[in-house]
Amino acid sequence: MLYRFLAFFVWLFSPKFRVEGVQNVPAEASILVGNHSHMYGPVFAEFYSPVKRWTWCAAEMMKRKSVPEYAFRDFWSGKPRWTHPFFHLLSHLIAPVSELIFTNARTIAVHHDSRVLSTFRDTVNVLEAGESVVVFPECYNRHNNIVCDFQRGFVDTAVIYHRKTGRSLPFVPFYVAPKLKKAVFGQPVYYDPENDLKTERERICLALMDGITQLAADLPRHKVVPYPNCSKKHYPFSLPIEVYDNEETQV
DSSP states (O other): OHHHHHHHHHHHHSOOOEEEOGGGSOSSOOEEEEOOTTTHHHHHHHHHOSSOEEEEEEGGGGSTTTHHHHHIIIIITTSOGGGHHHHHHHHHHTHHHHHHHHHHSSEEEEOSSTTHHHHHHHHHHHHHTTOEEEEOOEEEEEOSSSOEEEOSGGGHHHHHHHHHHSOOOEEEEEEEEGGGTEEEEOOOEEOOTTSOHHHHHHHHHHHHHHHHHHHHHTSOSOBOOOSSOOOGGGOOBSSOHHHHHHHHHHO
16 A cells, blocks of 8 residues: 555656657567666656566665665765765665565566576566566666667577577667656567577667667757766757757758
């Protein structure tokens, strides 16, 4: 009951997303890959996904003891040093709430040690049941003004899935634009079992990052909510002003 109350509270005060490009999402189970956009990506996945889905979640955010260290490091360590005591305190305060939310939501725990095998096992089980899985694979290395570079490991799911089912897993890019209250899905990228895994990791991730970037560029010029937790005055625009002006002139 408490989780449902908190979920309703989050829904009430978060953007009400309009979803476009749903026709690009295959009827079959897929990996839906999006920009994290702070909390907005997971909020979109939880409340507005057009298909039944589970979402990858850092295992550290699902255990009260590990939340403070992980939350501070991942969310707030880039903040000005004088604010660090406040965010250290906040990371401890959110620990029980984080555990409550992420253990009750439709999440799959993502481990970064030998337990990662359970992450892939649970993911493939969900896919075999006909439901999709949402992944936000950005890290802190910048790719462009829209997305940060992707961690590559999530692509390995396709290898296990192909071995078990004989099917090529589709990866569908989507872009979340909180400032426009919109989320857009792009064309899927399919795993090719003829290629070696290293090649596929690179090919699929680059195609997805480019796809997300193009989805953002096709929308009206807007402020991008980036993966790093920085000041709003440093949020980039989806298009440089000169490009936007040229396009407006052409129109």
